[in-house]
Amino acid sequence: MHRRQFLTVATAVPLLGAGMTGATAAPAADLWEYWTAHDPQSPIAVDHTSWQRFLSRYVMPSRDGIHRIAYRAVPTADRDVLKAYLDDLASVRATGLTRDEQFAYWVNLYNALTIDTVLAHYPVDSIRDIDISPGLFADGPWGRALTEIEGRPVSLDDIEHRILRPIWRDPRIHYAVNCAALGCPNLAMTAYTAAGKERLLTDSASAFVNHDRGSMIADGGLRVSSIYAWFDEDFGGSDAGVIAHLKQYARGVRALGLEAQTRIAGHAYDWRLNDKAATL
Numbered sequence: 001m002h003r004r005q006f007l008t009v010a011t012a013v014p015l016l017g018a019g020m021t022g023a024t025a026a027p028a029a030d031l032w033e034y035w036t037a038h039d040p041q042s043p044i045a046v047d048h049t050s051w052q053r054f055l056s057r058y059v060m061p062s063r064d065g066i067h068r069i070a071y072r073a074v075p076t077a078d079r080d081v082l083k084a085y086l087d088d089l090a091s092v093r094a095t096g097l098t099r100d101e102q103f104a105y106w107v108n109l110y111n112a113l114t115i116d117t118v119l120a121h122y123p124v125d126s127i128r129d130i131d132i133s134p135g136l137f138a139d140g141p142w143g144r145a146l147t148e149i150e151g152r153p154v155s156l157d158d159i160e161h162r163i164l165r166p167i168w169r170d171p172r173i174h175y176a177v178n179c180a181a182l183g184c185p186n187l188a189m190t191a192y193t194a195a196g197k198e199r200l201l202t203d204s205a206s207a208f209v210n211h212d213r214g215s216m217i218a219d220g221g222l223r224v225s226s227i228y229a230w231f232d233e234d235f236g237g238s239d240a241g242v243i244a245h246l247k248q249y250a251r252g253v254r255a256l257g258l259e260a261q262t263r264i265a266g267h268a269y270d271w272r273l274n275d276k277a278a279t280l
Contacts, residue, residue: 026230031166037095046105048191050085059189060276065211067186068276071122090147100194107192110159110177117141118180126271127180171234175204183270209249217257221265229267239263
């Protein structure tokens with residue numbers, strides 16, 4: 001989840017009126033036409049078993065509700081398994097999959113590439129410190145081609161902003177792709193599959209919206225994750241649209257509190273690495 005040139009760690013910035021215009025810039029959804037091809041009749045089911053094993057072993061739920069990754073505990077053997085999984089995904093003809101298989105494929109690829117990149121540069125305080133993207137003022141790893149699919153170099157930016165967002169047009173994508181930051185929606189402990197994607201997307205949306213880093217009401221005002229400012233176009237393009245989205249997933253006291261909200265007072269994001277420092 002690339003947030004180029006955005007907020008510093010845990011900074012809250014007032015939003016500028018309705019629709020949060022002017023709050024910050026974000027990569028636009030810019031369709032890469034080639035990847036719209038798919039095969040509705042394809043019997044192929046991509047095997048994500050090794051990614052599931054990695055998630056089960058190294059994604060750690062914490063009492064504060066944030067999933068942390070035990071980067072320090074990943075041995076060379078499991079790093080090799082992760083790289084082999086990425087190689088396997090790179091060998092798949094993604095355009096020959098069904099739409100649901102493609103969705104799971106791209107989300108798992110994005111998240112596995114992110115973890116692999118952090119591991120290659122660990123220890124770091126933030127993924128934004130991994131400045132390997134091309135360009136003098138590039139920030140983080142998102143702009144660098146990290147793999148090649150069907151002979152085409154593909155970056156994390158490509159996957160999120162040129163494939164997932166413009167093809168599926170589902171705001172829950174922002175809860176599925178993980179940028180290795182504490183402020184990001186949790187990396188799911190379950191690999192995405194064609195059959196399980198709807199449940200995972202909804203569960204991930206609910207978990208983030210009902211966590212303080214997603215939305216909170218303080219001193220009578222609504223403060224939200226900067227994700228809703230950076231990508232407000234995906235959430236209705238206005239404060240009202242974002243609030244309607246939050247209401248869709250909010251529960252209990254949070255849902256009651258949102259009923260009285262008509263505007264967003266501010267937003268924040270924590271860029272520190274989602275690291276589980278203790279060795280397993």
